[in-house]
Amino acid sequence: MSLIEVSHVSKEYEVLVPRQGARNVLKNIFCPDKKKVSAVSDVSFRIHAGELVGFIGENGAGKSTTIKMMSGILFPTAGNITVADLCPYRKREENARNIGVVFGQRSRLNWDLPMMDSFELYKEIYQIDSNVFRKNVDRFVEMLRMQDFYHTPVRQLSLGQRMKAEVALSLLHEPPMLYLDEPTIGLDVMAKQQIREFIKERNRLEGTTTILTSHDMKDLDCVCQRIIVLAKGSIIFDGSMERFKKEHTKEGVSDIEDMVRNIYEENVFTENSGCSKVE
Amino acid sequence: MMMGLCRYMGLTYFFTKKAVKGMLTYRWSFLINCISQALDYSVTFLLMWIMISAFEDMNGWNAYEVMLLYAFSLFAYGIAGTFFFNIMNLLPGQILKGTFDDVLIKPVKVLPYLISSSFICNYIAHMTLSVIVMAVCFKALQIQVTLCLLWRVAGILLFGSLIYGGLFLIVSGSAFLVAKIDSLFQIMYFFREVSYYPISIFPRIIQVIVTTLVPYGFVNYYPLRELLGKEDSVVFRQAAVLSPLAAVLFFTVSCLLFHQSSKCYKSSGS
């Protein structure tokens, strides 16, 4: 029984195209040109409980969009998503209790106060039992070695320290599912290593189903058992890490980053063959 | 339902504490801010008093009565602003930057959460000044301040704040539809300004529109008309009794509109 089921999901946006020139000012106000942009196109996959899945793709490939749809932030234009028997965008509130989300490019912590204050806020919002809360806080502080900067305002933390706090925050309410959208972006090697270890620990100890998107191939290599490669809104590979390496190792290409680059380049040539994507 | 209400009240308490803490941290600039707001509104009160005193009255409302209208409106606006202004102010930025996603990821209903978390202390000056003006006007009009009167006044102000709250929500909700809504803030200021004057100065058509579409008349005019026993000619003479109903209705409609607009939300892409 799969925990997460995404079937034939597409997401299209309508974008206004302003016409240039002074003559078109009036037209721009009253009947502007519109263009359909496809972010995600007919994507399907299944994830089982306890899996550690990685998403790779270029910027604009549709990774973040897919995660947002799975979190209930966006409605898909077509297709269905089921997460733990719930439709995330229809039962947003219930689904929110089951997921923990970390956005690498945005912070969910309160900027001016120490992380504890944000933790307390989340305790209120997620209605976490006091004992559970205390236990988790202590455990995370220890596992991520945050004792030194625990009381510092978030504003003064380094990016690595902040990201550890973000990851801890997302797991306070012990969700069965964890989505991480580029959590290691901009981090130094030590911080990256600690966060990767932490994610693997959680998955091993608690069986947290984890989805990780990243541009850093090492992240995925270290952490994930299975990867899904997205390009221009479609899945071009979905399988285990070993299969990926086996299939895409060519002469002189043993580095994962090169493999992925090759895949992107291949897809640029095939993309114009009958696909309905406009960019 | 009750559980939900308790939960959001708990959250409100939490955020209120935070807001008060923040205010106390920057207490001097907060104080200066309050004083300048108080000065600003005092001058407007003064100008209004000068204006109406130069003529005998405005459609039968003398200077003190009109200032009472103003004070009631300002106070109701203050209560509403305390809970709703920050929604209107911050929501467009959150939508633009995509931080609104954060709200959607939490196991809370969007609107109650936004209301709980938007508490600000900045309207203390408005409300204090309004109370002072009310006291002065009641004395000047020789109205006895009894417990019964206070009870009525509290009711009028509370329902009035619901109407302003509804307006705030309608403007905030449009942030989901239009990128920048700074110009729409004027809606709030405009209706607040119009509410300072008795509705009877307008021709019948405008009176009808103003009572049914955006019922700001129920904030201060209709209730005060009854309270003070005014006889100026207005289309809906008995409207005062409907004030609470109108307030609740309008607020409910704006909540629904807000909810509908929030469905249009598309977060900005990566």
Next chain:
Amino acid sequence: MRLCRKILAISFKEKSIFRFDYIVGTVFAFLYIVLKVYLWKGLYGAGGKAIGGITLNSMIVYSIIAGFTEGITKTTVMKDLNDSVLDGTISANMLLPIGLKRYMFIQSVTRNLFRTLYGMLPSVASAMLVFGFHVNVNLVNLFLYLSSVCMGVIINFLYNFLFGSSVIWLRNSFFLSNINSVLLSLFSGAFVPVWFFPEGLKELSRFLPFRYIVFEPAAIFVNAKSPQEAMAVLGMQLIWIGLLFGAVTLVWNRGRHKIMIQGG
């Protein structure tokens, strides 16, 4: 002149992009005029008699023209000076070949001119159409009004510049700018003309420059002054300009010195 055109062109582009703002702004300008019309109608009551020598019709015209004048004479130079001193950009502006005062003056006037013409004219014109009140305007009056408005613009600019420069010593001019706007709204006559003020305030207003920014020009426009009185007003405006200009020069020279020493 070319500078003016450039700034105008940029303003135009900015306005076109945020066209929603523009439409909303114009609609509300119109609605505020509507409110004022009914306000004064309500005050004058059914009688329509002239209070203090001013008829209802004149009062409505005054209201509109005062709003218009207020829009033209507005300036953000106090805040701009404040901001640019605090974040250091003032040094860059001081390097321009034309003096800072002149630069900020041209900037203020051009921005305002554009905004007023595009924003207020449609609403004023629509209001005049809808309500159909008549305006007695002869050429002499119009000329006197325009001269007075020009001087009002200069007075407001100089006054704001003077108090804006205080930020060089005070570091935070928030309170000062607030008092300034409070005084302006009280005495400028944009909302309630000085005619209706009680004696004490009327006397006080004679010694302050504020009434010469909006009130006096608007009063000229509605024929509340004979040509001789109008000339006297222009004279007073010139005196104020002289005083303020002197003050500004003094203060600014010192301030500029301080900035160049401290680096802003």
